[in-house]
Amino acid sequence: MAMTEQEILAGLGEIVDEVAGVPADQVTPDKSFVDDLDIDSLSMVEIAVAAQDKFGVEIPDDQLKNLKTVQDVVTYVQNAEVTA
């Protein structure tokens, strides 16, 4: 069953906290990973890998570079779940 936007956001918050040590409550939809959360490209790869484990959605490197904000990832996971 597809996850709600809120569930994806909560899961993503846990991942970002675990990978980059950014508290989950700061992981809000409008935040930019690089500019607001100070997350670098290698941490983004770790987040993508963890997201794959958690949501069952693959985020390849060529897609990852387009995901700038938290909302971008949430939307990507939602869309991928729909087409899966």
Place this chain on the structure above:
Amino acid sequence: MTSSGSPFPPTAGARILSLGGYQPGNVVTNDDLAARVDTSDEWIRSRVGVVSRRFAGPEETVTDMAFEAGAKALAGSGLSPGDIDLVIVATCSTEASIPNVSAVVAHRLGIMAPGAYDLNAACAGFCYAMANASDAIRAGTARHVLVIGSEKMTAWVDPTDRSTCIIFADGAGAAVVGPVADGEPPGIGPVAWGSAGDMAEKITIADRDSFLQQEGQAVFRWATTALHPVALKACERAGVAPGELAAFVPHQANLRIIEAIARKLGAPQALLATDIIHSGNTSSASIPLALSAMIERGEVGSGSPVLLLGFGAGISYAAQVITVP
């Protein structure tokens, strides 16, 4: 054929008798690099975890460094040069493709007419060479083997490329390998090795006029997702649970890769080698350098099990559990 014809009797297993490392004297700090390329100490520490590294001098060769490390390991073994039957040098950064490094190093060490070959499995080379050495001793084709990893990566790295010049460095590490005593368990466990040639273009030196290129993000993703199962397989084949490991010595590729693999290994008690902090990435030399330094500092006791994991260009990888001499 009625006889195996091997020059030595087959044995139940091999073990490391001694180790030795050599690092060039020239210490290069992050600030030194920041003075000539657009980077900073903070950036380098956070991305790859290196604080300082050693660069070979302009005249210092892969062979010179292999000789230094080999001499140290040989001295520590208590054997004489005449006891060595086989010399294997793992390297991917030689100045010339012939002659090979191994025969020249053997000659300079006074080892008479041993089997000698170079092995290129890039950063995984030392673990491949250790597996070859162990198998040769078990089969009786050699009694004592000198295994060396030696690299002058700076010869193949663009000094103005800030994505690679901050990581790679030079050095050599060596091990003398011999048979276990009758009734003793093997001190070099079965290897878990493999390759992924479909990813060959991710790390390359295209030709003799090119510098090393790597797709950092793709390599990072691969290393942090594909390697812990290889490490676990090596543990399983050796009959050692991850929770029993005294230390984990992965190839010193990047501190963040090493830490990510270690987290997934599930061996929190195992001391993690982080030699990259002051040695950089020395390709096939990184594992014997890190292991020998760990033993010299007294951090792992004789007889304790240590997991080695080599991985790099090819893509190729290999892991085995060894017993500390």
